Amino acid sequence: MExxxxxxxxxxxxxxxxxxxxxxxxxxxxxxxxYDEVFAHYAGWRWDDVRREAARYxxxxxxxxxxxxxxxxxxxxxxxxxxxxxxxxxxxxxxxxAAKARNAxxxxxxxxxxSAFAVLPERTxxxxxxxxxxxxxxxxxxxxxxxxxxTQDEGPDFVTVVEAGLLAKTxxxxxxxxxxxxxxxxxxxxxxxxxxxxxxxxxxxDAENLSDAYAVTQRGMRSSSANYLIASADGVAADVEAAPxxxxxLFLTFPVDGVLLHTNHFVSPSxxxxxxxxxxxxxxxxxxxxxxxxxxxxGSKLAIGDFQELLADHANHPSxxxxxxxxxxxxxxxxxxxxxxxxxxxxRRMWVADGHPCTAPYRELxxxxxxxxxxxxxxxxPAGKADPA
Numbered sequence: 001m002e003x004x005x006x007x008x009x010x011x012x013x014x015x016x017x018x019x020x021x022x023x024x025x026x027x028x029x030x031x032x033x034x035y036d037e038v039f040a041h042y043a044g045w046r047w048d049d050v051r052r053e054a055a056r057y058x059x060x061x062x063x064x065x066x067x068x069x070x071x072x073x074x075x076x077x078x079x080x081x082x083x084x085x086x087x088x089x090x091x092x093x094x095x096x097x098a099a100k101a102r103n104a105x106x107x108x109x110x111x112x113x114x115s116a117f118a119v120l121p122e123r124t125x126x127x128x129x130x131x132x133x134x135x136x137x138x139x140x141x142x143x144x145x146x147x148x149x150x151t152q153d154e155g156p157d158f159v160t161v162v163e164a165g166l167l168a169k170t171x172x173x174x175x176x177x178x179x180x181x182x183x184x185x186x187x188x189x190x191x192x193x194x195x196x197x198x199x200x201x202x203x204x205x206d207a208e209n210l211s212d213a214y215a216v217t218q219r220g221m222r223s224s225s226a227n228y229l230i231a232s233a234d235g236v237a238a239d240v241e242a243a244p245x246x247x248x249x250l251f252l253t254f255p256v257d258g259v260l261l262h263t264n265h266f267v268s269p270s271x272x273x274x275x276x277x278x279x280x281x282x283x284x285x286x287x288x289x290x291x292x293x294x295x296x297x298x299g300s301k302l303a304i305g306d307f308q309e310l311l312a313d314h315a316n317h318p319s320x321x322x323x324x325x326x327x328x329x330x331x332x333x334x335x336x337x338x339x340x341x342x343x344x345x346x347x348r349r350m351w352v353a354d355g356h357p358c359t360a361p362y363r364e365l366x367x368x369x370x371x372x373x374x375x376x377x378x379x380x381x382p383a384g385k386a387d388p389a
Contacts, residue, residue, distance in 0.1 A: 002354055002363060003142065003145075003354035003355060003360075004145045004146055004147055004161070004339065004352070004354045005023075005024075005027075005146055005147070006146070006147045006149060006365075007019075007020060007023045007024055007146050007147065007148050007149065008149040008150075008151075009023070009148070009149070009150050009151070010150065010151040010152075011151075011153060012070075012153050013067045013068070013070040013071040013074065014070045014071070014073060014074040015074060016071065016074065016150060016152070017070065017071040017072060017073065017074020017075040017076075017077075017078065018074040018075070018077050018078040019074075019078060020074070020075050020078060020148065020150075021074065021075040021076060021077060021078020021079035021080075021081075021086075021165075022078035022079070023078075024079065024146050024164040024165070025078065025079045025080065027143065027144045027145075027146060027164030027165075028075065028079040028081060028086070028144075028164045028165040029079065029081065030140070030143050030144050030164070031089050031140075031144040031163055031164050031165050031166075032047070032081060032085050032088070032089060032165070034138070034140035034141075034143075034144065035047075035050070035088065035089055035092055036050075037140075037332065038138065038140075038332060039095070039096075041330075041332040042096065042332075043096075047085075047088070050088045050095055051082075051084040051085070051087075051088055053088075053091075053095050053191070054084060054087045054088040054090075054091045054095060055084065055087070056193040057087070057091045057094065057193050057194075057196055057223070058087070059193070060193050060194050060195050060196075060220060060221065060223070061195065061196065061199055063220055064195045064199055064203070064219060064220045065199070065203065068167060068199055068202060068203075071167060072086045072087055072090060072167070073086075075165055079165065086165050089163070089165045089166060090165070090166055090167060090196060090198050090199065091196045091198075091223075092198075093183070093196065093197045093198065093224050093226075094191050094193075094194075094196050094197065094223045094224050095191060096191075113136040113182075113183070113263070113264050113281050113283065113284065113287075113319075113323060113335060114133050114134060114135050114136055114180070114181065114182045114183065114263070114264065115133060115134045115136075115182075115261075115262075115263050115287050115288075115291060115311065115321045116131075116132070116133035116134075116180035116181065116182055116227075116229045116261070116262045116263070117130075117131065117132060117133065117180070117229075117259070117260065117261050117262075117291065117295075117307060118130065118131040118178070118180070118229055118231040118237040118239075118255065118259075118260040119131075119255075119258060119259050119260075119302050120231075120235055120236070120237060120255055120258040120259075121235045121258075122258045123257065123258030123259055123300065123301065123302055124258075124301065124302055124303065125301040125302065125303040126303065126344075126346075127346075128233075128344050128345065128346035128347065129178070129231050129232065129233055129234075129235055129237070129344075129345045129346060130231075130302070130304065130307070130342065130343065130344055130345070131172075131178035131179075131180055131229065131231040131237070131342075131343050131345065132170075132180060132307060132311075132340070132341050132342035132343055132351075133170055133180040133181070133182075133229075133311075133340070133341060134311045134321060134322065134323070134337045134339075134340045134357065135161070135169065135170060135337065135338055135339050135340070135341065136323040136335050136336060136337050136338065137335060137336075137338050138332070138334070138335060139325060139331070139334055139335070139336055141163055141338040142336075142338055142355060144163045144164045144165075145161065145162065145163055145164070145338060145339055145354075146161075146162060146163075146164050147159065147160075147161050147352065147365070148160050148161075148162055148168075148171075149367075149370060151370075151373070152206075155206045156173035156174040156175040156177070156205070156206060156207075156208065156371075156373060156375065157173065157174040157370065157371055157373045158171055158172065158173040158174070158205040158206075158371075159171050159172060159173075159350060159365075159367055159370070159371065160201075160205060161339055161341050161352060166198050167198055167199065167201070167202035168198060168201040168202035168204075168205050169181065169198070169201060170341050171205055171341075171343075172205075172343050172345060172348065172350065172367075172371070173205050173206070173207070173371065174348070174371040174372065174373040174374075174375070175207070175208045175209065175373075175375040175376075175377070176232050176233030176234065176345050176346075176348075176375070177204065177205065177207050177208075177209070177210070177213055177230065177231075177232055177233075177345075178230070178231045178232070178233075178343050178345045179201065179204050179205060179213075179228065179229070179230055180229040180262075180341075181201060181226060181227060181228055181229065182226070182227035182229070182262055182263060182264050183225075183226060183227070183264055183277075183281075184225035184226055184227050184241060184242070184243075184264060184265065184266060184275075184277050185225055185275075185276040185277045185279075185280060185281075186225045186243050186244070186266075186273045186274055186275060186276055186277075187273060187274040187276055188225070188243055188244045188245070188273060189224050189225050189244055189276070190244075191223070191224075192223060192244070193223060194220065194221040194222050194223030194224075194244065195219070195220040195221060195222045195223060196223055196224070197222075197223070197224050197226045200216060200217055200222065200226065200228070200242075201228070203216035203219070204216050204217070204228060204230060208375055208376055208377040209232060209234070209375075209377055210230060210231075210232045210234070210236055210237075210238060212377075213228075213230045214230070214238065214240060217240050217242055217247075217250055218246075218247035218250065220246075221244075221245060221246050222242055222244055222245060222246075222249070223244060224244055225241075225242060225243050225244060225277075226242050227239065227240070227241050227242070227262055227264075228240040228242065229260065229262050231260075231345060232345065233345040233346050237254070237255055237260050238252055238253070238254055238260075239252065239253045239254070239260055239262055240252060241253070241266050241267070241268050241271060243271075243273055251266065251268035251270045251271050252268065252270075253267060253268050259295055259302075261288060261291045261292060261295065262288070263284040263285070263287045263288040263291070264277050264281040264284035264287075265277040265278050265281070265284045265285060265288075267288075283316060283319035283320075283323075286315075286316050286319075287316070287319075287320065287321050290313060290315050290316070290320070290321060291310070291321065294310045294313065295310070298310075304342050304344065304351060307342055308340075308342065308351065308353075308357065308362055311337075311340050311342075311353075311357045312340075312356075312357040312358040314358065322337050322340075322356055322357055322358045323335055323336050323337045324336055324337075324356065336356065337355070337356050337357065338355070339352060339353065339354065339355070340352070340353035340356075340357040340360075340362070341353075342362070347366075347368060348366075348367040348368045348370075348371040348372075349364065349365070349366055349367065349368065350364075350365045350367060351363065351364050351365070352365060
């Protein structure tokens, strides 16, 4: 069943945003309505409170990349909502960790839980770079996700599976960059204004190569913790665990035996703060161990089909890799695997399960033509010629 609509946009930032908002109008409205209810439940805030809190992030976003503000203004115009509404959902992660919302975490509220992977060519059956994840979040997201396909006047074209109105989530671009992500939480996540999580994701999908993507995470003071698993069709990958702060609060890990796996807690030996992730997402270490065990069991060569099966795994149900709602929890606190996304970066091919991968069949989306825009970096160096010493 194709639950998530495909939306195609093009042009400059404002115009592309306007097209996005027009095509996803109903889902943008549903997202705003749902987060109004979510924040009221978590923190006792109404949407006007969220709007005021979100406005504190305008200046950091402007410093990070003013074009993304234009994109959000376009989304608002197209969807027929206020700019502050679109801004509010794009900084939802940060607002959740403002002072009042952090009190909700102490009561056991769960946040994004995701299981992500990247595999380099030496470990794949077809010699390609693979990346993907299960994305777990609140149940209303089944009604808000879209597959956004964007061509840009400047920068790489990209595809992202994302909540309507947000700028980006997991995806890949025409320069061969693939992105998966996990929520993280430290004792430094206080909702202080800075570069928001979803803006960093959007910036990574504008990157031409892996070092450009890493540089995006270094640009400005980040407001919240997050994990960015980034791979390239060049056959390289890195995981960036980010705590709030500047470039010095980034912790890198790299593939081991050609495989890189991550869930919702810090694993870098360099991490030096308090990992609150393990408190509010106690299933994370067990999902990660299960990923490692299943990858080992499947042998030396891995294919997309292996991960389609692996991401449907129910060990530790209902909080497994394929996550299902826990009936013991309040409906607003229940989470589920909303989407499963797998990507072959060499072929620019994506597989999407619109819901639980245990029941929703993966649909194969071929973006070889759509993501064929030449890379600005690669075009500068003729094939087969080394850079001058």
